[in-house]
Amino acid sequence: MSHDCSSPNADGGVYYFDARGVARRFRHAAIFGALSALTAGETMRFYNDHDPLPLLQQLAQHFGPRLELVYVARDPGEIILDFKVVS
Incomplete structure (x- = not known):
């Protein structure tokens, strides 16, 4: 999956x-x-080269239910996540 930054x-x-x-x-x-x-x-x-599991835990603690997370792609070397602010 490609994108234009x-x-x-x-x-x-x-x-x-x-x-x-x-x-x-x-x-x-x-x-x-x-x-x-x-x-x-x-x-x-969010585009990354690895699955940022420790970061996701930190974000959940900091933002709580205000932030929703959806994996767009979870392929080795290419992780794409959508972080949506809900309130």
Whole structure:
């Protein structure tokens, strides 16, 4: 599955975040910051090279039910998740 990171906003309030281009030591902070900037109804489509299970636990603790998570793709080397702010 390919995507175009040159377009920051897709139809319907979906914003793209490709973690593969962010230095590992900055990733979690960048992800938390990006998700905190979203408003209700907006979605961040997240691209990563591995399944970020520890990060998902941290996000669940921090955002609780305000953030919904849906896997778009869960293939080795290509993980795509949609994080949607619901309230």
